[in-house]
Amino acid sequence: MAIIRHPDIRRMLMQMRSQVEAMRALAYSVAAAHDAAARHPDAAQRAQNQAYVDLMIPVVKGWSTENGNTLSYLGVQVFGGMGFVEEAGAAQFMRDARITTIYEGTTGIQANDLMGRKIAREGGATIKSVIGMMEQTRAEVSKQAGPAFVALAAALGRGIDALKQATDYIVANYGKDVRSVAVGAVPFLRLMGIVSGGWMMARAALVAEGKIAAGDADPFYPAKIATAHFYAEHAMSEAAGLAQEVVQGGASALALDEAMF
Numbered sequence: 734m735a736i737i738r739h740p741d742i743r744r745m746l747m748q749m750r751s752q753v754e755a756m757r758a759l760a761y762s763v764a765a766a767h768d769a770a771a772r773h774p775d776a777a778q779r780a781q782n783q784a785y786v787d788l789m790i791p792v793v794k795g796w797s798t799e800n801g802n803t804l805s806y807l808g809v810q811v812f813g814g815m816g817f818v819e820e821a822g823a824a825q826f827m828r829d830a831r832i833t834t835i836y837e838g839t840t841g842i843q844a845n846d847l848m849g850r851k852i853a854r855e856g857g858a859t860i861k862s863v864i865g866m867m868e869q870t871r872a873e874v875s876k877q878a879g880p881a882f883v884a885l886a887a888a889l890g891r892g893i894d895a896l897k898q899a900t901d902y903i904v905a906n907y908g909k910d911v912r913s914v915a916v917g918a919v920p921f922l923r924l925m926g927i928v929s930g931g932w933m934m935a936r937a938a939l940v941a942e943g944k945i946a947a948g949d950a951d952p953f954y955p956a957k958i959a960t961a962h963f964y965a966e967h968a969m970s971e972a973a974g975l976a977q978e979v980v981q982g983g984a985s986a987l988a989l990d991e992a993m994f
């Protein structure tokens with residue numbers, strides 16, 4: 734039987750497809766904001782776009798490179814033993830991905846930048862305005878019918894709540910106990926990536942729905958909605974756990990004496 738007919742293979746392929754689409758969409762949104770930050774005729778718009786770029790750059794770098802490792806690992810798993818040996822080429826992608834979380838700033842440094850310089854230092858002002866944009870998208874998604882949009886609205890709601898909870902904790906505690914808060918820097922970066930990715934997939938699904946409603950029969954559009962549906966039910970389910978890790982996980986990570994390692 735062709736391996737694509739196994740449910741677990743389909744899950745892995747959908748995980749790869751949905752995450753790649755979410756990461757690409759987030760990177761494009763930051764690239765577009767980068768252009769607007771440089772060229773928009775209105776100074777307030779330039780400043781707003783620059784703030785979005787500054788907030789999101791560590792997310793695009795850190796979340797996408799960590800995910801690249803997970804997804805290239807899955808690429809090997811999809812091919813089984815043929816993935817591990819060289820003929821399929823999948824193992825080479827996995828090796829190539831491994832350096833990306835190290836050079837040009839390790840994930841830990843990207844996450845510190847996000848939490849410290851981009852959030853705590855300005856009291857969370859930019860991230861709160863981005864969460865406001867996510868809430869607007871969620872309201873749009875809630876007006877649509879069908880199981881994909883119901884799942885997207887619910888997942889986005891839970892993701893936004895998790896992001897708010899973790900952001901409030903960082904803003905309130907960074908100045909008081911920076912070491913405990915910094916334990917949660919990488920989980921927070923992942924939380925931010927997952928929820929921002931869900932926001933992008935929701936925006937893409939809304940555009941796709943509009944195209945379908947206008948009579949466009951391109952199968953790209955229903956596939957986009959199905960992929961966003963998968964992302965909502967699989968990727969977004971991690972958000973609440975990551976917020977809990979950020980808010981509660983500091984003390985246990987720092988509890989052991991250095992000599993015990």
Ligand SMILES: Cc1cc2nc3c(=O)[nH]c(=O)nc-3n(C[C@H](O)[C@H](O)[C@H](O)COP(=O)(O)OP(=O)(O)OC[C@H]3O[C@@H](n4cnc5c(N)ncnc54)[C@H](O)[C@@H]3O)c2cc1C
Pocket residue numbers: 832835836837838839840841842845
């Ligand atoms: C193949 C390759 C190509 C490279 N190419 C270039 C290049 O072209 N130009 C260039 O400038 N550099 C390059 N580098 C260097 C690269 O930028 C560094 O390897 C990278 O910045 C990590 O620094 P480090 O290796 O000294 O690790 P360290 O800084 O020692 O980090 C080790 C671990 O500690 C963590 N860590 C360190 N400081 C902190 C902190 N303050 N808070 C929390 N965690 C922390 C890190 O996240 C990491 O997990 C390259 C490296 C490699 C391997």
